Amino acid sequence: MASDYIVVAALGRPLFPGMLYDCRKDSFIPGVTLWNKNSLSENLDSHPQPQTDLKFSSSDSFASKSSLLDVSASLKASFLGGLVEVGGSAKFLHDTKSSNRQSRVTMYYSETTKFEQLTMNHLDNITYPQVFEQKTATHVVTAVLYGAQAIMVFDRTFSEEENKQKIAGELNLMVKKIPTLSIEGSGAVNMTDDDTNMVENISCTFYGDFHLEQSPTSYIEALDLYKKLPSLLNNSKNAVPVKVWLYPLNLLDSKAAQLQANISTGLLSSIEFMMEDLEKVERTCNDLSQNTLVNDFSDIQERLQSFQKTFNKYKAKMLKEVGRIVSAIRGGEIKETSIEEMLIYHDFLGMFRQWLKDAKSEFNLLSSYIKGIKIEDSDNLNTVLFDPNVDFVVCLMLTSLNEDPYLESLKKLLKSDKSNKLDEEQNKVSVTCETKWFNDPDVKTKMRDNLSLFKGLSVANKDENGICFIISAISNTLSPGSSIYLYEKGKLKSTDFQPVSKPPPLIVKDVHEQTMSLKLQKSPTGETEQYRVEYKQVKEESKAEEQWLVINTTDEDFTLSGLESGKQCMIRYRIVSRVGVSEASETVKSITSPVCPDPAQQTFLYDAPEEKPRVLTVPCEYLLDNGVYNMMIITINGKVNADANQFVVDLSKGPDIACHVNFSFSEDGNPRIGCNSLIGSIWGKEERGVSSFHFFRGMPFEMKILCTNTEFQVTVNGSHLMNFKHRIQELDQIRGIGIYRDVTLSSLNVGKLQ
Incomplete structure (x- = not known):
């Protein structure tokens, strides 16, 4: 050479x-x-x-x-x-x-x-x-x-x-x-x-x-x-x-x-690969630094800068070692094995890559978590807290952003220069990695729950000027991941605030001509001070959207009055707390009882002539003289058997069934409703009603089937369950009423809705 x-x-x-x-x-x-x-x-x-x-x-x-x-x-x-x-x-x-x-x-x-x-x-x-x-x-x-x-x-x-x-x-x-x-x-x-x-x-x-x-x-x-x-x-x-x-x-x-000597081609390739790896880490770090989270949260910015500083020291050390060893090998001072030992130390780079991988996972989680929420860094939090126009500040606080045990372990490991014990040290750092807050399933579940509570309250109170909703970051090891902080007039009142949340659907217990008896339930979270009942009646002649009417009450058993008879009513409620109101419950639809029609226009089975049965037994079949007609309402009262599996009401035209109302009960007692038709011995496609309603084994019921020119409307205990479009258009030919299966009847009324 x-x-x-x-x-x-x-x-x-x-x-x-x-x-x-x-x-x-x-x-x-x-x-x-x-x-x-x-x-x-x-x-x-x-x-x-x-x-x-x-x-x-x-x-x-x-x-x-x-x-x-x-x-x-x-x-x-x-x-x-x-x-x-x-x-x-x-x-x-x-x-x-x-x-x-x-x-x-x-x-x-x-x-x-x-x-x-x-x-x-x-x-x-x-x-x-x-x-x-x-x-x-x-x-x-x-x-x-x-x-x-x-x-x-x-x-x-x-x-x-x-x-x-x-x-x-x-x-x-x-x-x-x-x-x-x-x-x-x-x-x-x-x-x-x-x-x-x-x-x-x-x-x-x-x-x-x-x-x-x-x-x-x-x-x-x-x-x-x-x-x-x-x-x-x-x-x-x-x-x-x-x-x-x-x-x-x-x-x-x-x-x-x-x-005296030169570097072999194989080891030179290893050095090149090392340089490529270093550059990849730098590029990934640069990409992370462009993430908006870095500017939004100073804790994240400081951690990323600390990582970059640590990595730059490591890179400078590696390059210095390459230069020293290359010169020494060429001068015959050391053997080529020295550079192989140095490349083993380069395996530390895998730990830097792991940090970046975890950082990307953390950033992705946080980005989806805070999407659409106003962000205030902890440095600017006081500006919001001391706004004289704001009484309450509800803050979704990220509590673990400044914690980075993996990076701290990596810094110590690099200082110790324990290349001869690399496997042992890497295992220690790997354990530290697994303990990161965003890798803990319990922490992620808690964060998801906090986010749901926070968003629910913020959406429900978005127009309230005295309440401000923000997201910020303050370290709190007692509550890893996140917590909801409550500030009142600038003072911290709670670091684990539980807002009121969306209540379960209300229960319509009883329906009359102008009133409905409702059962309201407390919020699953937070402190319930009172209830806000919101309702509106649907007027078919009005195309304009009806406004929700509001009544506040402290009673769980509440009677809603002043309603129009025979009209569908949409009802929901919210929980009222000291800090805003909750999201609205699911809306329940119910129809008030119609004004009792002229007896001459009604047929009462239990008051029928002697040739009609006076005792209602199931199966129960009844023949309408003139068929069904527009605004005719069929009212069935009874009780579901304790061991009921099915309850059926059929409206028929000869052998064809115009409307087959089928209630079935699952093993846990939950009901399911469907409507179908049988025309020419062929069943049509079943249509399903609402998935959840108050109708269980062993309970009394009042079922109403309202016939209009276009459809049958089915209501049970004041709750509207479904509409079924007419598949047989000759309404006057639909004359049979049949009630079958697992119910006990007390009355069957047929009349015209006024």
Whole structure:
């Protein structure tokens, strides 16, 4: 190895014939030469060597970048170890994507002008032999290829919603179009409207050996520069060293320093992979720093900054170690196994990746958690608390944002430098990771419950000027995850406030012509002070939306009065507390009893003539003389048997069933209602009613079936259950009423609704 010529890329360094070079560190020694200036100039051979090259790359890897600049494996190791300070176009080697949401294409342009070399005539005529004794250099520059390189890096940032592959394809296409595009005399670029729109989002970064008044930053500016590049090297004096040839000094004097060894290709690849991993961590960290949570919560910002600081220290330490070990191996001071040990220490990077993975999980959870809620950082919380127009501040407090035991463990681990006990230490950190608050199922369940309570109260009281709802962050280890804080007139009243929540549906106990008896229930959470009953009656003749009427009461058993008879009523209620009202319960629909019609228009089965049965037994069948008609109401009173499985009411036209009302009871006693028809011995498609209603085994009931021109309406105990459109239109032919299965009847009334 010591007797071989070495060819290296200049990388913007001032390497000229006769300069001394130390291949152990890939550094040049300025101001010291083997020959005097006259000897060098007299023995220098120069001839033109014009050549142009154009390449494209869509890879951002270090391997791709070094390939474009023709960087040797040995020089790559020196660069990665921080031994080489590059300039000009070679600064491109430091350029990496700052985000994972970034597509990139690189255009490489190279032009050479001349080749200079020292002749062999003077090699033995050493003017300064003391250089060999000093052992500061291993080689001398004997030849230089001059020219210039230009590198333009085109970037296109995309959002998470955009198609990454599509963006990358469009960017690649537009960059490769540059050599074919023309610029008109007016300066306009000849391209389609679609291309014009596309390039507006493309940015450009320039690295080059050309002297420019202004570097391009956009696609159009880069295109303009590309067209001018060939003319920028008209004067060969503007050329710079591009590639140099190094001659071993030990061939001139055996006392000279030598390159004893070099890094193997396999280990060099490992170092490259390490650098790629470091860059990926940096990009992911940069993406996280753009999250709005970082600006919304100072705790998150401080943790992210602490992570970045810790990672930067780790990265600097790794690069310093690479440089030290590479130099020592080349000088024969240590064996290659030293760099293998250093790469084992690099396994710490997996812990940094784990932190970022957990941080993304935490950010995603928090983003969905706080969506649509006003955020006040703890630093600004006092501004809200001391607003004189606000009596109550209900704050959904995030209580664990500043806790990061994993990061603290990682910091200690890096300080201890326990690379020989890495597996043991990683296991300790892994246990710490599992204890993070957002990995605890119980904490997540509690947070979901708190969010539901908070949102329910905030939605129900959004128009209340005296109550403010915000989300903030204060550490509280006693309540991990989140808690609801209550402030009253600027003072903290509770760190575990339980707001009132949506109550269960009300129960309609009894229905009369103008009143309904209701059963109200306390809030499952918080303190119930009173109830707010809200109701409105549906008026068919009015197309306008009826307004909810409101009555407050402290009674759980409440009678709603002043209603119109025979009208459907929609009823719901809220819980009233000291701090606002709850969400409304589910709305219950019920119909008030109609005014008793003229007895002449009614048929009472129990008052029928002697030939009709006086005792109501099931099955019970009754024949209507004139069939059903508009506004006819059938009222059935009775009791569901304690062991009931089914209860059926049929309205029939001969063998066909116009309306088959079927109540069935599941094993737990919950009822289900469905309506169907049987026409021509074929059952139609069953229609289902409401999924939950007050109708159970062993309870009395009043069932009403109202017939209109278009449908049958079924109500039980004042609750409207369903509507069933007529499938048999000849209403006057529907004459049979049949009641079957597991009920005991007390009365059957047929009349006209007034």
